[in-house]
Amino acid sequence: MITYKLLRIREGKLFPLFVDYRKELTPQKWLEAEMGELLDENHVRSRLGPLSRRPGWHSCIVPFTDWIGKKGPNGQLL
Numbered sequence: 285m286i287t288y289k290l291l292r293i294r295e296g297k298l299f300p301l302f303v304d305y306r307k308e309l310t311p312q313k314w315l316e317a318e319m320g321e322l323l324d325e326n327h328v329r330s331r332l333g334p335l336s337r338r339p340g341w342h343s344c345i346v347p348f349t350d351w352i353g354k355k356g357p358n359g360q361l362l
Contacts, residue, residue, distance in 0.1 A: 285345075286345075287343035287344060287345055288343055288344055288345070288346065288347040289341065289342070289343045290349060290352065291309065292305070297309075298310075298311060301352070302330040302331055302332055302335065303320035303328055303329070303330045303335065304318070304320050304321075305330070305331045315341075317339065317340045317341045319337070319339050320335075322337070325337075
């Protein structure tokens with residue numbers, strides 16, 4: 285099965301989008317899913333503020349997302 289993971293590229297290096305966003309990811313290396321820093325029993329720290337605790341890697345089967353990103357006045361992604 286092929287899945288796609290959305291990541292941020294900064295200075296040619298890969299980083300998660302929101303949780304643990306300063307932790308560099310190494311390509312071609314097996315990575316164990318980790319929990320972000322817990323703020324309380326149900327929330328983790330992120331660059332967006334508290335997010336619901338949802339452990340594990342999140343990916344999808346198509347290389348597209350319409351729920352993340354900047355949207356124009358008509359609701360379409362920019």
